[in-house]
Amino acid sequence: MDLLWHYQFRIIMLGDSTVGKSSLLKRYAEGLFLDTINQTVGVDFYVHFVEIETGLRVKLQFWDTAGQERFRSVTRSYYRNSAGGMLMFDLTNRSSFESIRQWHWEVTETVKPFHVVFVLVGHKSDLEAERKVGKKEAEKLAYSLGAKYIETSAKGNSNVEEAFQLLSLGIYEALKTGAMSPSQEWDGVKSRLPLEAQPKAQTLEKESRKKCSC
Numbered sequence: 001m002d003l004l005w006h007y008q009f010r011i012i013m014l015g016d017s018t019v020g021k022s023s024l025l026k027r028y029a030e031g032l033f034l035d036t037i038n039q040t041v042g043v044d045f046y047v048h049f050v051e052i053e054t055g056l057r058v059k060l061q062f063w064d065t066a067g068q069e070r071f072r073s074v075t076r077s078y079y080r081n082s083a084g085g086m087l088m089f090d091l092t093n094r095s096s097f098e099s100i101r102q103w104h105w106e107v108t109e110t111v112k113p114f115h116v117v118f119v120l121v122g123h124k125s126d127l128e129a130e131r132k133v134g135k136k137e138a139e140k141l142a143y144s145l146g147a148k149y150i151e152t153s154a155k156g157n158s159n160v161e162e163a164f165q166l167l168s169l170g171i172y173e174a175l176k177t178g179a180m181s182p183s184q185e186w187d188g189v190k191s192r193l194p195l196e197a198q199p200k201a202q203t204l205e206k207e208s209r210k211k212c213s214c
């Protein structure tokens with residue numbers, strides 16, 4: 001049974017096969033790291049609870065997708081109801097980095113007109129000697145996609161909490177600014193807060209912009 005939560009954010013894990021999506025998620029949600037882990041077939045589910053502000057509890061519902069092309073038709077069906085996307089590549093695998101734009105494009109095209117918050121994650125930072133993607137290059141890609149960038153290691157437990165916090169806070173900020181909101185037509189964000197207690201979208205600012213563009 002679910003513990004008390006005020007918001008539910010649905011987050012989808014994205015990236016090529018073997019970049020470490022399941023390992024990072026298992027480290028975060030269960031505090032475990034396994035040297036060998038079975039490849040995801042289709043989609044796996046994880047749940048984790050965080051307090052995003054004092055007294056504000058959020059249920060994070062994760063969809064861990066398979067990176068193989070043969071499962072893509074299955075994983076695409078989960079894109080539309082996602083509020084956040086963790087775009088992951090392997091720092092030691094150049095090809096996985098070059099696939100990021102395609103993953104980003106697939107999701108953004110599928111979810112229109114809804115908004116998704118992305119964080120770009122360079123994983124396996126413990127393998128520094130085998131690095132094939134520089135930090136500045138990755139930061140440049142993240143900027144072009146409108147995403148934050150962070151490097152992580154599930155094995156070394158480096159920046160794991162920080163990566164998911166970055167994404168969770170990004171979604172919450174999108175709620176506060178009105179970029180996204182709970183809706184009966186969309187399951188990316190659910191709220192148990194009364195309407196008057198939810199973050200107020202900056203509607204006056206939006207109306208002002210509309211008038212200026214006329």
